[in-house]
Amino acid sequence: MSKYLLNKFLYTVDRDPELVARYREDPAELVAWWEDAVANRILNCTTGEASTWLAFEDHERRALVGHDYQALFELGAHPFLTLTLFIALFEDAYDEPLGFQLEYAERLAHHDLPHPDIAT
Numbered sequence: 486m487s488k489y490l491l492n493k494f495l496y497t498v499d500r501d502p503e504l505v506a507r508y509r510e511d512p513a514e515l516v517a518w519w520e521d522a523v524a525n526r527i528l529n530c531t532t533g534e535a536s537t538w539l540a541f542e543d544h545e546r547r548a549l550v551g552h553d554y555q556a557l558f559e560l561g562a563h564p565f566l567t568l569t570l571f572i573a574l575f576e577d578a579y580d581e582p583l584g585f586q587l588e589y590a591e592r593l594a595h596h597d598l599p600h601p602d603i604a605t
Contacts, residue, residue: 488560488562490545491549491557491560491561494524495562497523512551516546525539544556554567
């Protein structure tokens with residue numbers, strides 16, 4: 486399991502409106518493309534260097550494809566990254582301005598402290 490890779494996915498997708506739209510419309514396609522094209526790219530690297538070993542495990546991929554932010558939280562993805570990305574994905578589906586945030590808090594409320602470790 487790689488919390489780093491989960492967080493890298495959440496971070497890079499959340500910062501690109503086109504990727505957010507693709508993730509909303511066809512999460513399986515976006516996750517597969519991202520894993521192939523971006524996962525091993527070294528961010529902010531201008532020399533074209535890349536790593537070769539990073540890949541999602543099956544349960545991580547399922548959580549990403551299923552938009553399962555509760556599972557991602559339990560896997561140690563950073564809660565700020567999951568919250569901001571999933572607000573972008575789903576806030577328009579709620580009638581009230583904080584509708585998604587309230588659902589997010591409710592679905593994660595059963596977790597006692599300490600929360601899952603988010604260190605990468």
